[in-house]
Amino acid sequence: MAEINNPELANSIVRAFQASHDFIALIDSDARIVWANDALAAKHGTGSDNLTGQHFNKLFDSNLADLTQDILITIINDGFFHGELFMHGEDASFPASVSASIVPCEDSDYDFMILFFASDRTYLKQHEEEARKRKEFFGTIISRAPVGIFCLDIDGNLTVINNVMLKMGKKAEIHLREGKNIDKYKDMFNPKIIEVIEKGLLGRKSDLENIPLLADDRSKPIVNIIGAPVFSPEGGIEGVAVLIEDRTEKILIEEKLQETSKLASIGEIAAGVAHTINNPMTTITGRIEMMKMKAEKNHRNTESIDIILHNLERISQIAKGLLDYSRKDVDVEGEVNINDLVKQTVLFFLPHYTWINIDTGLNPDMPVISCDSGKIEQVLHDLFLNAVQAVGKKGSITFSTEFDTAAKEIVIRITDTGSGIAEKNLDKIFDLFFTTKDPGKGTGLGLPVSMTIIKQHGGTIVVEETSEKGTTFAIRLPISNK
Numbered sequence: 408m409a410e411i412n413n414p415e416l417a418n419s420i421v422r423a424f425q426a427s428h429d430f431i432a433l434i435d436s437d438a439r440i441v442w443a444n445d446a447l448a449a450k451h452g453t454g455s456d457n458l459t460g461q462h463f464n465k466l467f468d469s470n471l472a473d474l475t476q477d478i479l480i481t482i483i484n485d486g487f488f489h490g491e492l493f494m495h496g497e498d499a500s501f502p503a504s505v506s507a508s509i510v511p512c513e514d515s516d517y518d519f520m521i522l523f524f525a526s527d528r529t530y531l532k533q534h535e536e537e538a539r540k541r542k543e544f545f546g547t548i549i550s551r552a553p554v555g556i557f558c559l560d561i562d563g564n565l566t567v568i569n570n571v572m573l574k575m576g577k578k579a580e581i582h583l584r585e586g587k588n589i590d591k592y593k594d595m596f597n598p599k600i601i602e603v604i605e606k607g608l609l610g611r612k613s614d615l616e617n618i619p620l621l622a623d624d625r626s627k628p629i630v631n632i633i634g635a636p637v638f639s640p641e642g643g644i645e646g647v648a649v650l651i652e653d654r655t656e657k658i659l660i661e662e663k664l665q666e667t668s669k670l671a672s673i674g675e676i677a678a679g680v681a682h683t684i685n686n687p688m689t690t691i692t693g694r695i696e697m698m699k700m701k702a703e704k705n706h707r708n709t710e711s712i713d714i715i716l717h718n719l720e721r722i723s724q725i726a727k728g729l730l731d732y733s734r735k736d737v738d739v740e741g742e743v744n745i746n747d748l749v750k751q752t753v754l755f756f757l758p759h760y761t762w763i764n765i766d767t768g769l770n771p772d773m774p775v776i777s778c779d780s781g782k783i784e785q786v787l788h789d790l791f792l793n794a795v796q797a798v799g800k801k802g803s804i805t806f807s808t809e810f811d812t813a814a815k816e817i818v819i820r821i822t823d824t825g826s827g828i829a830e831k832n833l834d835k836i837f838d839l840f841f842t843t844k845d846p847g848k849g850t851g852l853g854l855p856v857s858m859t860i861i862k863q864h865g866g867t868i869v870v871e872e873t874s875e876k877g878t879t880f881a882i883r884l885p886i887s888n889k
């Protein structure tokens with residue numbers, strides 16, 4: 408080290424040490440304070456003279472008494488020490504960054520001295536703590552947010568990716584990793600998504616709604632995206648934060664809702680059509696029946712008239728079905744035993760379908776329910792007729808009832824040994840006018856009307872099982888709340 412021979416310069420250095428905001432002291436080889444600057448003395452609530460002669464221990468938090476010995480040994484052995492320690496302060500101990508090094512002093516009374524230098528880290532620590540808390544807070548928000556979030560630095564490297572984003576990516580076979588550059592994934596994302604990211608990196612916020620996430624022709628997932636630049640405290644662009652919301656499920660729900668309201672309006676139109684048809688139909692049927700009577704009187708062939716009458720009957724059945732489909736009211740009776748309705752249905756059909764084995768498995772302990780018995784019977788008839796048509800020439804149809812005590816619902820099942828429902832038709836069978844029957848045989852009104860009736864009762868109707876061995880429909884109705 409260069410000697411400072413110039414006393415002026417030496418004095419300036421001492422003056423600079425004295426005026427420093429950092430804490431500076433000289434410590435002798437016996438670990439006693441030889442000199443302390445004003446900042447250090449002030450921190451101890453005293454004048455610098457009062458520190459002179461005190462043990463070097465004094466400078467530290469009293470809990471560190473044992474450690475100071477080790478520090479001294481380190482300084483003597485290594486020539487220096489550096490560390491973060493708690494120093495003593497008049498009000499409270501405080502965190503400090505401490506450096507100490509050996510200064511050889513051959514010409515003086517001492518062999519060496521220790522130059523002690525420390526700076527208060529309280530403010531910095533507070534800042535660090537605040538920054539840590541802020542980071543933790545934002546970290547929690549980012550990880551718990553129900554939307555995908557990722558951030559890129561100015562070079563396009565991924566710095567943050569939350570779990571929702573990771574999962575969304577994984578589902579789409581894009582394995583996002585922190586540290587990777589967005590270029591690696593560029594071809595996989597829809598170019599519009601990349602545009603939003605690039606705009607963000609140029610300092611412009613932008614967003615897009617309902618666009619596919621991926622570049623290939625897969626339409627799912629459909630997402631909303633917002634890209635916003637991230638600015639540094641000085642105002643420069645540090646990167647971009649991107650929020651991606653998967654809208655696929657919600658779009659499906661919205662479509663279903665639209666479908667439902669469409670069906671409601673179909674119902675209203677259907678009711679209108681049915682009413683309009685009914686009046687002229689009554690007149691036409693009346694006239695044709697008179698024509699038939701005349702023809703019979705004159706011993707003329709009535710075959711064509713019979714065909715017309717048969718088809719007129721069909722038209723009025725369709726009109727009735729449409730009215731049932733659109734009807735909103737139900738005529739609820741107080742206490743109906745569902746087993747009785749099932750028995751009546753079986754008794755009604757038994758003589759007509761002798762080639763089918765019609766069976767029942769009725770739970771004797773069924774609670775009574777409030778319902779429109781006429782309508783429920785209509786549903787049982789429709790389901791039975793469907794089963795008959797599915798069974799064909801040979802087979803069996805079983806009605807069973809059950810009380811689901813947990814759900815407080817009664818369950819009616821109609822099981823047939825028919826041909827089953829094709830997978831592709833399963834989500835269509837409750838649609839108005841959907842039928843697989845030959846023209847003139849089915850109108851596709853039975854199940855939608857049944858569904859309307861059961862829904863009006865607060866219940867559900869579903870295909871519980873179907874295969875080439877047969878089908879089970881299950882109707883669930885809530886029990887009366889008496």
Ligand SMILES: Nc1ncnc2c1ncn2[C@@H]1O[C@H](COP(=O)(O)OP(=O)(O)OP(=O)(O)O)[C@@H](O)[C@H]1O
Pocket residue numbers: 789793794797823825826827828832836837841842843844848849850851852853854855878
């Ligand atoms: N038990 C069943 N087994 C097999 N397929 C069935 C069964 N029940 C209904 N289906 C299918 O669902 C379709 C729709 O039934 P739905 O009762 O609504 O109309 P439909 O029977 O064709 O005509 P409609 O009842 O108006 O005379 C049927 O055409 C048939 O394909």
Ligand SMILES: [Mg+2]
Pocket residue numbers: 789792793849852853854
């Ligand atoms: Mg039917």
